[in-house]
Structures are given as C-alpha cells and as structure tokens.
Amino acid sequence: MQYLSGNEIRQKFLEFYSQRGHQILASASLVPEDPTVLLTIAGMLPFKPIFLGQRSPEFKRATSSQKCIRTNDIENVGRTARHHTFFEMLGNFSFGDYFKEQAIAWGWEISTTVFGLPPERLVASVFESDDEAYAIWRDKIGVPEARIKRMGEDDNFWYSGPTGPCGPCSEIYYDFHPERGDANIDLEDDTRFIEFYNLVFMQYNRDAEGNLTPLAKKNIDTGMGLERMAQILQKVPNNYETDLIFPIIKTAAEIAGIDYNNCDEKTKVSLKVIGDHIRAVMHMIADEIRASNTGRGYVLRRLIRRVVRHGRLIGVYRRDVTCNVFTPEVVETAIALSESAYPNVRVREAQIKAELQREESQFLKTLERGEKLLDEIIEIAKQQKQTQISGESAFTLYDTYGFPLELTQEVAEEYNLTVDVDSFEVEMEKQRERAKEAHETIDLTVQGSLDKLAEHIHATEFVGYTQPVATAEIKVLLMAGQCVEEAEAGQDVQIVLDKTPFYAESGGQIGDRGYLSGDAILVRIEDVKKESDFFVHFGRIERGTLRVGDKVTAQIDRACRRRAQANHSATHLLQAALKKIVDDSISQAGSLVDFTKLRFDFNCPRPVTPDELQQIEETINTWIAEAHTAEISILPLAEAKARGAVAMFGEKYGEEVRVLDFPGVSMELCGGTHVSNTAEIGVFKIISEAGVASGVRRIEAVAGSAVLDYLNVRDKVVKDLSDRFKVKPEELPDRITTLQTELKNTQKQLDTLKAQLALAKSESLLAQAESVGEFKYVVAQMEAVDPESLKTAAERLLQKLGNGAVVLGSVPEEGKVSLVAAFSPEVNKKGLQAGKFIGAIAKICGGGGGGRPNLAQAGGRDASKLPEALETALSELRSALS
Known part of the structure; x- marks a missing residue:
C-alpha cells in the first residue's frame, strides 16, 4: 500500500474504469437539474432520470468524480474523523449493462490491485437477505465468511424515495486494527473500520404498497469517498489531515499564529471546520451560487459565517482589535489545491475572493453591532444577578444581527452565564411557521406566474428559423415576475408573445437580441429564455406604453444572429475535427455559443497537443473554404441516430428531432440557429485549450467577424509592448526572458543585502x-x-x-x-x-x-x-x- 495524493487517487480511479469501457464524465455543477434538492448531494444525482426511467442513457457505462455538498449533519464537521460538507464521490455506473458479480469484482480489483489495500484488511457488508452478493464475495472473490457481514435495511438497502427503483447494496470497509481478530466484528466501530466504497444494486421497483418487483433493466450505482481513500493511503488519523484539506488548515493556523500540532482539541475542531467549509464555499461560488437569505444562497452564507465564527474562535479576530478579512487568503490555498482537477476555481478566482471578502466584512460588522447589544444584555443580567440569558434575547441577536446561538453561548460562558436554549428554539419554530406561511402565499417567480396561466394561453410559436421579423401579439406581460396589464417607458419587463422570431437560450446558444415596435412603442429585447413551452422576452421599454393584447413587430438583431450562427456552426465543425484528429470517441460535455465567442467542453483524458490544435484549426478553415451547404431535416430519433447523427449526453430529446448535416463533415442533433453554408462562417481561430475537470477539456475559439476583433486586440498589445521595449515583435519573447532573469537575480541580491543589513544593525x-x-x-x-x-x-x-x-x-x-x-x-x-x-x-x-x-x-x-x-x-x- 503506497502513498498516493488525492489527485492521483482520483485519476487512477477514472483511468481504471475508462479502461473497462466506462465513459469519463465531468462533475456536474453543485446546482442540480433535479428540482427536489437544493444542491448536488451524491454522485448518482446527475443520473437519477436514467435510474428512474425518465431518460434513456447515451452510454451503458460511465464513471465520474462528482462534487457534493451535504449540510444535514453540519455540527459533526470537525468533530469526527470523516464528516464533511464538501466531498468528492468517485463513482462507476452501469445502465442496464453489467451487474453484481462484475461490480463486486472490479470493486475488489481496484481496491487491492490499483490502491494496494491488503485483502486481509478488508471487510464486506451485504444486505441481510442478499444471498447472491454474499456468495459472490465468498466464492468468487474469496473473502472469508467471518469478514462478510449481513446488515439490515437501514445500512444496506438504497432507495430514492418511498416508491421507485431501489435495491440492496454492498459496502467495502478498511480495517485499521486487523490484529483485534475476526470474532464479533462491529462495523459501527469507526475507530477500527472505515467504509470507503458502496456498491448499490438497483434491481427492484417499489410500489405504493411497498411491494418489490424486479426491474427489466438492472443498474449499478457506486460511490467511493475520495477523502476517505486518501486518509487510508496517506496513513493519517482523519480526512482533514490528508493533502486534500490539511494545507488549508495550515494556512488558517498560520494566519492565527498557532501551531496545529500543539493546540488544544477545541482549536483543532475550529481549524478543521475552516478547512472543510472553505472548500465547500469555493466550489459553490465557482458554480455561480451567490450568498443570500434563501435556498442554496443561504447555505453558502451560513457556511461563510461559520468560517468567520471559527476564525474568531482561533484568534483571527478579537473584540478589541480591528482585523482584516482572512477568508480570501485561506481560499487561495484551496484554489491552488483544486485547480488541477477543477480549473474553473482559478478562472473564477476573482469572483470567489470578492464574494468571500464581501460576506466576511458584512458579517464582521454584524457581529460588532450584535456584540454591543450582547454586552448590554450581559450587563443587565449581572446587575439583576441572573444566571441565564433569555431565549428571546438570544433569538433577537440571531434574527436581527445574524449572531449565531453558539457565539452567544460562548460569550455568555465567559461571564458564567448560560442561555435558555429551549425558549430560543420556541422562537425559532415561530419564525419557521411565519416563513412557511409566506412561502405558501407569495409566488413572485416568472415560472410560477406562467404555470398559473398555462391553461389559458397557447405555447409560443417559434418562426425564427426562417423569419427574422414577425407580427405578434402580447399574450403575457410581467414585471418582477408578476403579471400586469400594462407597463410604461423606463420599466423592465418580461413578455410572452403568441409567436416569435427570437431564439430562446437553449443547447448552449444564448438568446437573440432585438426590438419589439408598434405605434409609439419601442421595447429593447436583451435576452430570451424558454420556460416550459413559453418564450420569455426580457427587455426594457424605450418609449410608449405596452399593454397585453397589443400587436407588435418583433425583429431580431440580424448582426448578432449572424455572429451566433457562425459560432454555433463552427462548434459543430470543431467537434467533427476533434473526432477526426484527436480521438473518434470524443463526446461533447458542454458548450456555450454567444455573439463574441464559442466554448466547447469535451471528454478527453489528455491535453490536446499544439500540433493537434493547429491541425484542427487548419481542417476547420478548409471545411469553411469548401463551402459545405447545410441540410436540415426533422427525423424520428431512432432514425437520426441510425444515420450517425451525434447527440449530446444528458440532453433531452423528443420522439422527433432536428438534424443539422454538413454532408461529409458533421451531422448532429441540434435545435440552434446556423449558417446555410460553411463559407458564411468566414474564418475560425482557436484562442485556448485547457482542462476544466478530470477527463474534461475545453477549447475556446472565435469565428467570423469576431476573429478580426480578437486579432485587433492582440495586434494592439504586441505593438504597445514593442514600443515599450524598443524591439521588433518577433524579439519580444527573448527580451521578456532576459528581464525575468535580471529581476530574479536582483531579488536574490536584495534579499542578501537585507540579511547583511539586519546583521549589521544587530x-x-x-x-x-x-x-x-x-x-x-x-x-x-x-x-x-x-x-x-x-x-x-x-x-x-x-x-x-x-x-x-x-x-x-x-x-x-x-x-x-x-x-x-x-x-x-x-x-x-x-x-x-x-x-x-x-x-x-x-x-x-x-x-x-x-x-x-x-x-x-x-x-x-x-x-x-x-x-x-x-x-x-x-x-x-x-x-x-x-
């Protein structure tokens, strides 16, 4: 069993299953598509529609390292060896392909061969009535019966809800103390055992009466905890002291001026909380979650405030000292640790640090105000010779000033006072009831308003493939998500038309821009999104008064549409070129098409080489020059796939699909807008190629007139540098290298002089x-x-x-x-x-x-x-x- 870094463990897991026919998929966002959960809580969540039979899988086998957030047992974070709010779940999945025997065999192989865990240190658990799994472990794998444990439904039976797909599971445990023997093994003893791999066998469907019926297609869903495997292989006492988290803890300790190895247990808990929560908030902000008082934004705010509070506990802040914010400094370490697997955290570094600094600063001010009130409460309690702070006072501190109950208790304890927690909870329950009532009676979302109107209006008719201009009627008019009958100049509105030429954001392509006009009316449309069957036009009234029932002329901005078309068609050519030059198995993992650039994410286990990038660029420009005509057809999904049309994994398709074909070059399922001939693209230029997640790469590029904009900026920069350094453009690299060397030598000399000066002064x-x-x-x-x-x-x-x-x-x-x-x-x-x-x-x-x-x-x-x-x-x- 050799030491492996967290990054090495992740890579070896994905490579192992990739070599066994599994498609490597990038981690899904922490903002899930599943509306039933706030955050992505498990590795299987992105595949839930497949497991529930709501969507057909594009691949029979898949593997991923999924970012996850769970806060249901947040109070255990830092106090136990393995509780986290943020963790990574390594998983391999089978959608109606292999089942128990293969899953168990590979689980054992990767554990003992790839990660080198001694077989005599492993214990398997199975569902109490799963004789099949028990026999596989005993007879096929060779695990002694004493080290195979049958467990009940609470531990070894998985289900997504009261009804639906479910099944038994089998877990693999690592034994830290095999010398204690095999008699009376207790897998609940977490000082001896750690469960690191869970194999779920989804083989039943549970009905409303609780009856189990075998599924026609059985699935495999597994999860290996990255942090847990790191603890085992790095031989540290807990997950926090692995290379995935401990550098963050060390940074926080250094800021506080303490030594982790020589501090008390309470301080260590606070440092662990900081180490865990900083990873969580970094990834949440990188996935475009913003702190707020509701939903996932509240989860983010709560985690940031817990970091600040524990920073206070370890001495980063003091009541008599003005202290600079420290979360941006700690998160820099977290970014450095994560960027190789998740480059988006470095890309969004500025946003992450800005959000942390803003939230920390605001909470410090809140704490300052709250502490003044708490001082007054304590003084009154002392004067009246009381021994307890009322729950009402503690709740006021919490509700008005955001002062955590734990912090009130901590400060009160310094004055030998307690807090009436029971009455505090009574006040909290009253607040929950008030929030529940407000939630039930107020609905300000666009979607909520449209849902109420769905029975009274028809779906929007899209005519924008062939018509850039259309006469339309205002069917719905909304302001801030609420339906109104009219709106005036200067107001922001959302509009639903009976028909529209505006393309709504979909399939990676952003919505069109343009105008709605009529008698004395002009509305500038900035974006269009699709909500259910309705196209919602987001705009601002420039002049006149807009009313429901008005007839308007809807006209897209043709220049913007042409740019989007060029970039979208170029994206299709890019995927075709990648398949041709790099690897035919490459598949799309995401894309963005706007008016200025295109971005294409794809599954690939290695970087694309500079030579390959040059070949890709040359190939695409050749296809553009060859002037391939676009052929568009509507076909049954099965027929489109049979013809070789490429579909995007995870995208939902109906029974009939729109197929875009550049004959001999590219054929894809796509509902976006495109050029009618590749010659209209003009020219294609790659800007960058980089990794965005384990096994996922990203190419950013520009096409058409955007290439000229890009080259003009580059040319201006080169000319400016040439003038400053007084060299020709081609001499710039050598000149910069020389300056860097000179600067490094000067810094060394300066450090030496500083040391000599200090010695002289001493x-x-x-x-x-x-x-x-x-x-x-x-x-x-x-x-x-x-x-x-x-x-x-x-x-x-x-x-x-x-x-x-x-x-x-x-x-x-x-x-x-x-x-x-x-x-x-x-x-x-x-x-x-x-x-x-x-x-x-x-x-x-x-x-x-x-x-x-x-x-x-x-x-x-x-x-x-x-x-x-x-x-x-x-x-x-x-x-x-x-």
Missing part, C-alpha cells in the same frame, strides 16, 4: 544587553526588517551573548508586526520556552505564533502595540531569569 544591539546573574538578554525593536532577516539577526545575537535570551520585533510593512525569540538551553532549563513566550507576547499586537523551545517566530496586525509588547517581554524576562 551588532549595535549588543551594547544594550542587560544581565541577570549568569544570563544576558536583549529586547529591542529593529526598523523595517523582514521576518527571515529578523530571525537571522536574533540567532547571531544569541551566539554573541552565549548564555541568554533575545527578543526582537519589527514592522516590515504597514499593518504587520514580526516578532522572534531565541533562548539558550540554560534559559529553557529555567522553564522558559521561546514558542510559548513569543506567542503570548504576540497577542498584545493582535496576533500569535509559536515554534521550538529555543527559537520561535510570531506575528501581529497592530503595529502601534509593538512597543508595549516588547516592554512586556523585557519585564517578563527580567522576572523569570532573576
């Missing part, structure tokens, strides 16, 4: 040395010395002093304090340890730190307190050494 401090008995000591402030040079100076001074102690402080940059302590062995024998000593001194400056008994560093954020801190250090050294 020589003058010898004259300030004081003596107490056999000891000599120096406590002093050095001007603008960086932490590393300060440490070198302290070590040199101690060498000169011999038997003694040195404490130095400096302000290397505005708003930061650097401290160092160096003690000789004789000083340690007096009971003084540099780490504990300097950590306590640093708290005066609003910071902390620690280190070895003989040498330690610390930091702070309040430079104005440095003289006080050094005076305290001097006084304590005098007292301790005398």
